[in-house]
Amino acid sequence: MRRLLVPLACAALFSVPVLAATGDAPTSARPAEPPIPNARIAAAGASASAVSGLTLSAAIETALGQNPTLRAFGHELDASDGAVRQAGLIPNPSLSLSAEDTRKDTRTTSMTLSQTIELGGKRSARVALAERERDLAALDLETQRAEVRAATIQAFFDVLIAQERVEVARESLEIAGSGASAVSRRVTAGKVSPVEETRARVAESAARIELRQAQADQRAALQALIAVMGAAPDSIARVDGSADAMPAFPEGAALGDRLERAPALRRARMDVQRAEAAFQLERARGVPDVTVGLGAQRAPDMGRTQPLISVSIPIPLFDRNQGAQMQAMRKREAAAALAQAQAQRLRAEVLQAVDQLEARADEVEALRRDVLPGARGAYEAARRGFELGKFGFLDVLDAQRTWLQARGQYVNALSQAHRLAADIDRRLGGPDPQSGALPARTTSDRP
Structure with a gap:
């Protein structure tokens, strides 16, 4: 047996480097890399204690560092590095041992070291496919960052x-309370009917209910912000900012450039590249591999060790991987069609959202400039007229209701504008890199 092992060991030493040198090599040589920690998400943590005046930039920074879904996508990207490394490995050699006859005097022993040599560019095709999948994972992470940022x-x-x-509801309650007090004084003086006081008290109760509902909505909104940021429960008490600062919207060439850089569109195009890499891999698999064997055989009757050399190659008579190639080719065509559809859909959705945002901006400006001052002036005139005995309390209630409805419409228009801006930001993958910050259109003094 020792006489068999010596030539076999020598054959192993000389054959493996040669096979590694002659085997398929990746198109771009990549040196062995150490395990990469999950450091692709910028760590920016906020204090677990309650924050009384959280700014928008601090909220975005905390969300990008602590959102658990974003961390999961980062781990997926790290895992794809292992897939690229595995795709570049060559097949392991195999060692076989066989014995003919069980009697020692007549037993023939053979030992062979075999190595499969991949042909047709299989190894480089595998690496290219794994790299495209890693690129997809990177784009998924970028898309999720845009989602988290827009949600924040x-x-x-x-x-x-x-x-x-809440401020509007609190002011409404103060107005309703002062109106009820004024009506009560006029009822005591005998100038109006007690029915007017009942109406005033009903209006005050309705304003108090609206205030409680607004406070409950504020708490729910705070909890939603805490959840998307990945912050500790009850860690935020209030945010600091101006709801009247209208967000800017991209226009012209800037909009076209940002559409081309949108993560969803880039991912669709990367799907096409991945499908092309998969097709090339299936084509490479249609080329048969060669298995080379080198070993030794010892027969007692011969009295010496004989070398064994073998070459094995499949004959691609029936299976040339033609079905898998057709499947991969059709998937490539489907990915190209989906990328085209994604580009058209994304452009239509963004343009529609930009148009809606422009309409909301015009609505906010009209309400701020014309409707709110007029409604406020009408209410003040009705209130003074009621105190002087020129108007009834129903006139005051009607003017107050008109003014409060206008303020509510103004707040709703602001809310819809910010939602549309966040949706545009999500589809385009974040802010314009040339601006460096969240763009905003600042209105004049608040109404």
């Missing part, structure tokens, strides 16, 4: 709008 912006402005509604 929307949740932040939902809290701002909720805080604004």
